[in-house]
Structure formats: structure tokens, C-alpha cells
Amino acid sequence: xxxxxxxxxxxxxxxxxxxxxxxxxxxxxxxxxxxxxxxxxxxxxxxxxxxxxxxxxxxxxxxxxxxxxxxxxxxxxxxxxxxxxxxxxxxxxxxxxxxxxxxxxxxxxxxxxxxxxxxxxxxxxxxxxxxxxxxxxxxxxxxxxxxxxxxxxxxxxxxxxxxxxxxxxxxxxxxxxxxxxxxxxxxxxxxxxxxxxxxxxxxxxxxxxxxxxxxxxxxxxxxxxxxxxxxxxxxxxxxxxxxxxxxxxxx
Amino acid sequence: xxxxxxxxxxxxxxxxxxxxxxxxxxxxxxxxxxxxxxxxxxxxxxxxxxxxxxxxxxxxxxxxxxxxxxxxxxxxxxxxxxxxxxxxxxxxxxxxxxxxxxxxxxxxxxxxxxxxxxxxxxxxxxxxxxxxxxxxxxxxxxxxxxxxxxxxxxxxxxxxxxxxxxxxxxxxxxxxxxxxxxxxxxxxxxxxxxxxxxxxxxxxxxxxxxxxxxxxxxxxxxxxxxxxxxxxxxxxxxxxxxxxxxxxxxxxxxxxxxxxxxxxxxxxxxxxxxxxxxxxxxxxxxxxxxxxxxxxxxxxxxxxxxxxxxxxxxxxxxxxxxxxxxxxxxxxxxxxxxxxxxxxxxxxxxxxxxxxxxxxxxxxxxxxxxxxxxxxxxxxxxxxxxxxxxxxxxxxxxxxxxxxxxxxxxxxxxxxxxxxxxxxxxxxxxxxxxxxxxxxxxxxxxxxxxxxxxxxxxx
Numbered sequence: 272x273x274x275x276x277x278x279x280x281x282x283x284x285x286x287x288x289x290x291x292x293x294x295x296x297x298x299x300x301x302x303x304x305x306x307x308x309x310x311x312x313x314x315x316x317x318x319x320x321x322x323x324x325x326x327x328x329x330x331x332x333x334x335x336x337x338x339x340x341x342x343x344x345x346x347x348x349x350x351x352x353x354x355x356x357x358x359x360x361x362x363x364x365x366x367x368x369x370x371x372x373x374x375x376x377x378x379x380x381x382x383x384x385x386x387x388x389x390x391x392x393x394x395x396x397x398x399x400x401x402x403x404x405x406x407x408x409x410x411x412x413x414x415x416x417x418x419x420x421x422x423x424x425x426x427x428x429x430x431x432x433x434x435x436x437x438x439x440x441x442x443x444x445x446x447x448x449x450x451x452x453x454x455x456x457x458x459x460x461x462x463x464x465x466x467x468x469x470x471x472x473x474x475x476x477x478x479x480x481x482x483x484x485x486x487x488x489x490x491x492x493x494x495x496x497x498x499x500x501x502x503x504x505x506x507x508x509x510x511x512x513x514x515x516x517x518x519x520x521x522x
Numbered sequence: 523x524x525x526x527x528x529x530x531x532x533x534x535x536x537x538x539x540x541x542x543x544x545x546x547x548x549x550x551x552x553x554x555x556x557x558x559x560x561x562x563x564x565x566x567x568x569x570x571x572x573x574x575x576x577x578x579x580x581x582x583x584x585x586x587x588x589x590x591x592x593x594x595x596x597x598x599x600x601x602x603x604x605x606x607x608x609x610x611x612x613x614x615x616x617x618x619x620x621x622x623x624x625x626x627x628x629x630x631x632x633x634x635x636x637x638x639x640x641x642x643x644x645x646x647x648x649x650x651x652x653x654x655x656x657x658x659x660x661x662x663x664x665x666x667x668x669x670x671x672x673x674x675x676x677x678x679x680x681x682x683x684x685x686x687x688x689x690x691x692x693x694x695x696x697x698x699x700x701x702x703x704x705x706x707x708x709x710x711x712x713x714x715x716x717x718x719x720x721x722x723x724x725x726x727x728x729x730x731x732x733x734x735x736x737x738x739x740x741x742x743x744x745x746x747x748x749x750x751x752x753x754x755x756x757x758x759x760x761x762x763x764x765x766x767x768x769x770x771x772x773x774x775x776x777x778x779x780x781x782x783x784x785x786x787x788x789x790x791x792x793x794x795x796x797x798x799x800x801x802x803x804x805x806x807x808x809x810x811x812x813x814x815x816x817x818x819x820x821x822x823x824x825x826x827x828x829x830x831x832x833x834x835x836x837x838x839x840x841x842x843x844x845x846x847x848x849x850x851x852x853x854x855x856x857x858x859x860x861x862x863x864x865x866x867x868x869x870x871x872x873x874x875x876x877x878x879x880x881x882x883x884x885x886x887x888x889x890x891x892x893x894x895x896x897x898x899x900x901x902x903x904x905x906x907x908x909x910x911x912x913x914x915x916x917x918x919x920x921x922x923x924x925x926x927x928x929x930x931x932x933x934x935x936x937x938x939x940x941x942x943x944x945x946x947x948x949x950x951x952x953x954x955x956x957x958x959x960x961x962x963x964x965x966x967x968x969x970x971x972x973x974x975x976x977x978x979x980x981x
Contacts, residue, residue, distance in 0.1 A: 272978035275544035275582065275853045275920040275941035280978065302918065303944070356588075356977065405545035406535065406570070406589030407974070448537050450548030450588060491913070492852065 272358060274306065277365060277489035278303040279358030279409065283351055285336060285394050286364025287311035288320050290463040291413060294478035295361055295485050300329045302486070308351050310336035311364070338364050338390030339382070344397045352401040359489070360398045362391055362412045365432075367465050370425050380427050387431035392438055399442060402451040409452040412439045416459050416497070419506045423518065443494045454488050456481065457506075458498040474499055523922065538592055541844050543851035544580040544912050544941050547588035547974055551575075555597040557671075557679065557705050564970055565677040566705060567591045571972035574703040576643030577618060580650065581854045582941030583974035584698050590972070593643050593703060601625060602706070609711035615645030615704040620838075623830075625788045631711040632769070634666035636834050638885075640788075645704040649897040650938035651696030655745035655834070658890035662769035662900050663891050666710040672701035675966025688894075693961045696898030698937050700962060700976055714769040717785040719745075719833040721767035723823045725816070729760025729871055733864060733904070736764070736888045744768040745833070748886045748916070751812040752908060753805070760871050762886065763819040770827060779827075788831035793841040800848035800913050808880035815882075837883075850913035853941055854923055858889060859933035860903035866931035867904050870924055872889045874908065877920060884908040896954040896961075897938040907939070937975065945980045955981070 280303050284292040287309030295331050296307055311317045321331040332354075336347050351357065368383035385398045395412060402408035417425055418432030436455060443453035458474035458481050481498045488496040495502040509517070535548040554560040559866075564572055570590030577596065578585060585592065586604035598614040599621070605611070606629045611622065621634050626632065637652045646652075648670060653662045660666070669683045672694060684691045694701045722743070726732035732748055740746045743766035750762040772783055791848050844852070859866045874881070885907045892901045910917060925947050928935060934951035935943055949955050959981065962971075975981065 272583065272588070272974050273545050274978065275542065275912055277545070278918060337723075404589055406587075407545075407550055412703070431690070448547060448548070449535065450537055490918075 272308070272356070273409070273489070274303055277409070277492065278486075279489070280304060281306040281308075281356060281358050283310065283357045283360045283398070285306040285310045285338070285360065285398075286363045287333065287336075288314070288316045289363035289413075290465075290478045291362035291458070291461060291481045292361055293320055294482040295322070296324055296364075297327060298479075298482040298486055299359075300324060300327050305330055306355075308332045308334055308357070310334040310347070310351070312337055327352065336395065338386050339394055341389045341390060341393035344393050348394065348397045348401065352405070357402070357404050357408060359409045359411060360402070361485075362395060362410070364390070364400075365413065366428075367425070368428050370427055372458060373427050380476055383427050384431045387428065388434040388438075391435050392460060395438070395442060399446060399453070403446065403449050406450045408450075409489060410442075410446075410456045411456060411488075414439060414457050416454050416457050419457070420510050420517070440495075452492055454485075454493055456485060456488070456498065457502065459502050474502055474505065535589075538586045539851070540580050540582045540585065540941065541578060542853055542912065542941055543844060543847070543849075544853065545583055545586075545974070547583070547586050548704065549587045549590055549592040551592045551594050553594040553597040557598070557673075560593060560598070560673055560703055561679065563591060563593055563675060563677065567970055570658040571970050572703075573971060573973040574615070574645055574649070575648035576616065576698045577641045579639055579642050579646065581939045583978060584650070584938060585646075586974040587972060588974055588977075595643060595703070598705065602902050604629065606631065609713060610708060611711060612706065612708045613644055613647075614706050615643060617644050619644070619647065623786055626711060627714070627717050627784050630713055630715065630784060632714045634660060634710060634712050635663040638835060639836060639838050640831075643865055644707050644709065645699075648695060648704050648707060649699040649894045651893070651900075652938070653889070653900050655747045655887065657900055658740050658746065658888055659744055659889060661893045662696075662895070662898060664692075664895055664898070667695070668710060670694060670704055671706040672702045672927050673705055674972035675962075675968065677970075679705065684958060689961060690965065691830055692894045692898075693896045693958055695893065695895035696937075697895075697958065698897065698973065698975060698981070700971055700973065700981060701965060702971055714784075715772040716770045716775055716779075717786050717830045718770040718779065718783070719767045719828045720770045720774055721765055721828045721833060723820050723826065724764050724868045725819055725821050726760075726762045726764060727766075728758060729762075729868060732760055732762045732764070732886065736886075740766070746888070748885045749815065750871075750884045750906070751816055752871065752879060752881050752884045753809045753812050753813055754816075759875050760868075761816060763816060765833070767828070767833065770974070774825075774827070776827075779903060786830065788829070789839060790836070791840050794843055794845040796845060798845055800850040800911070802846060802848060803880055803882065803911055805878050805880045808882045811882050829880065841939045847909075847911050848913075850911060852909050852911050853917070854907060854909050854939040855924065856905060856907035856936040856939045857924070857928045857933050858899065858901055858903050858905040858936075859928060859931045860901060863903065863931040863933065866927055866933070867906065870906070871929055873924070879908065879910050879914065879917075881908040881910055896958050897937065897952055899938070901934070903933070907936075939977070943979060945978070948979050948981070963975060
């Protein structure tokens with residue numbers, strides 16, 4: 272059960288090697304979290320992530336989970352929920368893709384869309400239903416400011432996050448009053464493996480800061496959070512920029 | 523909204539919180555109006571069990587049951603029998619202390635223990651083994667309970683008395699409803715001549731002065747409590763206003779009140795508005811309030827006549843007062859440390875002061891002898907209760923540190939107020955926890971009775 276400050280005791284991370292996911296887990300383990308399920312494709316990275324959380328005192332289980340294999344989600348995630356209540360699900364998987372290549376290779380672009388959107392939709396629905404049955408819990412979904420307005424430089428990724436973001440807004444309303452809290456997280460540019468080598472955008476942030484924002488959002492039961500918070504204002508402006516101007520922006 | 527029981531298992535789940543309005547979870551709220559319906563609800567509850575709920579005054583998640591059933595007991599509200607000669611009442615669990623006062627005061631009887639609000643049910647009073655300003659003399663509520671009609675998780679109804687089934691009785695006393703659903707109880711009453719109180723008020727300049735005064739003459743008063751200013755620092759740390767008193771005898775009343783000495787007509791303001799912003803009770807506003815409250819109190823005043831409701835339940839005058847903390851809600855922290863641990867109390871009060879926790883409802887009380895309830899809160903010593911807005915940054919970690927101080931001093935926190943304790947600290951605070959767990963599995967092998975609090979703390 273979560274406590275009065277929204278700190279969960281058990282945590283399921285979908286995308287168990289995600290740096291934002293792990294930063295969040297580390298932060299929550301120092302609060303109340305004792306049990307962590309890391310779901311992802313079996314790999315050394317996943318085991319290493321599990322070990323790093325064990326070393327700070329958590330009881331960690333790894334779960335073989337593939338976002339693209341939507342047919343298996345119900346069974347795989349159902350097993351996790353059968354072990355006991357999950358107070359918080361963090362949907363942290365996603366791929367950035369390579370915009371230039373993906374434009375040339377439609378199948379690669381489709382895969383970005385499938386991981387980031389279709390896979391996330393399937394996993395979210397499965398988890399939301401399980402949380403609803405247990406009558407409590409938070410579903411935290413990592414969206415992105417890239418979904419707020421599609422940019423020339425990464426509109427394939429951006430459009431998949433736009434779809435996910437819209438889905439989550441609707442899901443949050445669908446779950447309203449059911450005891451299940453759905454929170455959409457819209458980080459800006461986060462310095463991680465995924466963005467390594469890319470020039471950092473203004474207001475760039477770190478996995479640790481995203482984790483702190485998530486913890487605060489849980490306490491406040493927020494439905495949408497921006498990291499850093501200033502992006503809420505910045506993006507409100509960008510969303511309304513005239514297109515000819517926006518196209519010329521060096522972002 | 524509670525649904526009529528007839529709606530059956532199809533009843534829709536609704537979001538439920540405690541009085542502190544934190545950590546909502548959803549449950550089917552059923553409102554049994556007979557013992558048979560309550561028995562059926564427990565027997566037919568699903569895998570996520572059921573828990574009894576009274577008037578929802580527990581601050582945390584004690585009367586919540588995510589995904590399961592919450593039995594709203596206020597539908598069981600009959601007073602079965604009043605023995606006005608010997609002072610005994612037999613009533614359903616859903617009868618509130620407010621109702622008991624309305625019915626019993628005109629007959630010259632009063633509840634044996636009254637907490638800070640009259641809006642608690644008899645079942646809730648047993649489940650939390652509540653205490654009041656007379657704890658130093660009268661102990662907690664269950665000391666005055668002669669018998670309990672208890673519906674245990676196996677679906678059986680048992681008449682439990684402290685003589686015949688001491689284990690089950692004293693596990694139920696303070697057991698947060700986890701031994702079963704209290705259906706009815708027999709409670710011993712206290713005779714009073716009037717519905718007025720004679721009250722002595724005095725100020726204490728600091729915490730040591732306060733403890734000295736409480737130690738010196740608490741035994742001369744039936745009721746004793748101190749409001750304490752936790753925002754005061756330096757030499758003023760722990761300054762307080764003591765209010766102590768007793769029921770006024772008939773001859774203490776002026777003529778105009780003698781015509782109807784047992785009148786009970788508490789006034790109520792309109793309810794607090796539904797949507798108030800967070801942060802209304804910040805450091806500045808609470809600091810001003812505390813300064814005012816301390817200065818307003820007379821330095822020393824003897825024998826003032828006060829209405830019973832304003833002496834015991836000042837906050838009941840503002841219905842839904844918990845809304846003043848806004849959407850973010852609040853937590854109440856109440857702990858007790860034993861006699862001889864005054865240094866721990868001083869340290870904690872200093873820490874709260876230097877952390878500037880905006881708390882305007884802080885209360886210090888000296889407890890008397892403990893009762894045998896297994897998870898019952900009071901032990902002889904000092905108890906401090908304070909309300910804090912849940913949105914205060916860093917509060918979670920700060921209260922965790924206080925838990926460690928309290929546990930190290932052999933003290934404990936009160937489960938009826940709790941919404942955030944760590945499970946591993948609970949066992950250090952309540953040494954009979956393992957016995958309690960064993961008893962629960964004996965009377966409730968399939969775990970039909972459970973709550974969010976039980977899940978969170980692993981009770």
C-alpha cells in the first residue's frame with residue numbers, strides 16, 4: 272500500500288533497464304519500496320540493474336517482458352500481479368529510433384511506433400485493469416515533450432509519444448474515482464544512453480531529476496507532470512507558434 | 523455515497539479515505555442494517571476481504587479496504603437497553619458517542635471516555651481503544667466495555683467478555699477492527715449531575731514548566747489536557763495552555779442553568795467549504811494563530827463553567843473541519859513515550875520546533891496506567907499529538923526520524939492516527955504483534971477481515 276505521501280511499497284518497472292526507471296526505483300527504495308519487479312528483455316543489463324537495486328536493500332525480481340509481443344502481456348504481467356499488490360507501475364520502455372534512417376526504412380519506423388505506442392497501450396491497459404481490481408495503485412507513464420508538437424528532427428518518435436500521451440490522458444479520466452491514479456510524465460531532453468551523442472536541448476535534465484519529480488507527483492497525486500517544471504510554460508508557447516516560424520526554430 | 527445493502531455485490535466501488543484525506547483507495551461500501559446482513563457480507567466477501575468502518579474519523583487507512591468491501595456500520599444504530607440504575611448501555615456498534623450523549627445525558631449518565639470528537643461510533647471506539655482527557659484516571663475505552671458481540675472472519679458471531687475470552691477481547695480492544703466486526707457492545711457509564719464542566723485554565727511558560735504542572739496536580743482533576751505551541755522556539759519552546767476540569771456538580775450551577783442542568787444542545791457552524799486551497803495553514807498563519815491562542819488564554823483561571831461540548835469537542839463545532847487542509851490533506855502524528863523518557867520528549871519537541879512544522883492542534887497529555895489491549899496505544903507516560911499538512915516538503919523523512927526516536931525510547935505511535943509508519947518499526951513498538959497475527963489466523967483462517975492499514979503494515 273502507498274502511504275499518506277504516495278510512497279509505494281512495491282514497484283513494477285516495465286523497461287527494467289531504463290535509466291529513468293532505475294533512478295526512480297533507487298529513489299523510492301530509500302523511501303518505502305521493498306519489492307521491485309524489473310520487466311524487460313532478458314539480458315545482462317537487466318540482471319545488473321536488478322543487482323544494483325538489491326545492493327541498496329530491495330527484494331528484486333526480473334520478469335521476461337517484450338513490449339512488441341503484445342499478445343503475451345496479459346499472461347506475463349498477470350503473473351506479477353498474482354504475487355501480491357503492486358502499488359506503482361512505471362511504464363518506462365521506449366525507443367528513440369534514428370529519424371534519418373527510419374524515414375528511409377518504413378519497417379524501422381513502424382517498430383518505433385509499435386514499441387512506444389502499441390506496446391505501451393497494451394501494457395498500460397493490462398496494468399490498469401489489474402490495479403483496478405486491487406482498488407489502488409499508480410500507473411506512471413513516461414511520455415515526452417516531443418509529443419507536444421512534432422518537430423522535423425524527430426517526428427517519428429514524437430508522433431508515437433503524442434499518441435501515448437493522448438492515450439494516457441484518456442486513461443487517467445477513465446480511471447478517475449476507481450482508486451487508480453494515472454500520471455503522465457513529460458520530460459524534456461534527458462541525458463541518458465538513449466540521447467548520448469545528441470546535442471543537449473535547452474532545459475536538459477537528468478534521470479535523477481525526473482525521479483524526484485515523479486516522487487513529488489505521487490505525493491500530490493498529479494495527473495501530468497513536466498520535468499523540469501518550466502517546460503510547461505515553454506511548451507505552451509511553442510505549441511502556439513505559427514508554423515513558418517516553428518519550422519525555422521533551431522530545435 | 524454508501525449504497526443500500528440490497529444492491530448486493532453489484533454495488534459500485536467508490537473511493538474511500540480516512541479523516542486526513544490522504545491515500546484514497548476504492549472499495550465496495552456496503553451498509554448492513556441488520557446483523558444477518560453483516561454476517562452475509564463477511565461470509566460472502568471476495569478475496570480482498572472486508573473491514574468495518576464507522577464515522578471515518580481514523581486519520582489514516584484503518585477503515586479502507588482497496589478492492590474489497592467496506593462495511594459502513596452506521597446503519598446498525600439501535601440502542602437496545604439502558605440500565606439507568608446501574609449505568610449500563612447495550613447498543614449496536616454503529617451508534618455514535620454523540621447519539622449516546624443525547625440519549626444518556628438527560629438520564630444523568632455520560633460516556634466513560636470521550637475523545638476529541640463525539641462523532642465516533644462505539645465500534646470504532648473499541649477498535650481503536652480510544653482514550654480521552656481522563657486517561658490518567660479512567661484508562662482507555664475498553665476498560666469500560668463489559669462485553670462485545672463480535673463477528674469474526676470465519677463468519678461466526680461470538681459474545682466476547684474479558685472474563686470468558688480474554689485473548690480475543692483484548693486483541694479486539696485496539697485491534698483496528700482486524701479481529702472481526704463489532705456488532706454490539708455493553709458499555710459501563712459514568713454518572714453526572716449536570717452537562718456543564720468546571721474548568722481551570724493556566725499557562726505554562728515552557729515544556730519543563732508544563733510537565734511539572736501536569737505531574738504535580740493531574741490527579742486532582744478528572745480531565746486534563748494541554749494545548750502546546752510547537753512553533754515557539756528558544757526559551758518559549760513547549761509553552762502551553764493547560765485546561766483541566768471535572769463535571770460540574772449541581773450546586774455549582776447558577777440559577778438560570780439549574781432549571782435544565784442536563785441540557786445538551788451543542789451548536790454547529792455550517793460545514794467547511796468543499797474546495798479550499800492547500801497551504802492555508804502555513805507557518806505564518808499557524809504561527810499567528812498560536813501566538814494569539816496562547817495570549818488569549820488567561821494566565822490562571824479557576825472554576826470557569828463551560829459547556830461540555832466546548833470542553834471536550836471544540837472542533838465538532840465546525841463540521842468537515844478536515845477540509846481546511848485543502849486537497850493535499852494532512853497527517854496526524856501521535857506518539858507516547860514512557861515516564862523516565864522526558865528527555866526524548868524534549869528532544870522531539872525541540873526538533874519539531876526547529877523544523878517549523880505548522881501545527882495548530884498540538885496536544886500533550888499525561889497517560890495513566892495502561893490497559894491490556896494487545897495493540898492498544900496508551901502506556902503510562904507522555905503523549906503528544908500534532909496535525910501537519912501532508913504537502914509539507916520533507917515531512918515523510920522527518921516523521922521517519924521521529925519514529926526512530928520514539929521506538930528507541932520504548933514508545934509507540936497510535937495506529938488510529940497513522941497513515942505512514944514503516945512496517946519494520948511497528949513490531950518494535952507493539953511487542954504483542956506476533957500474538958495478534960497468530961490470533962487473527964486462528965479466528966480468520968481465510969483472511970476475510972483486512973484493511974489497507976493491515977496490508978501496509980503487514981499486521
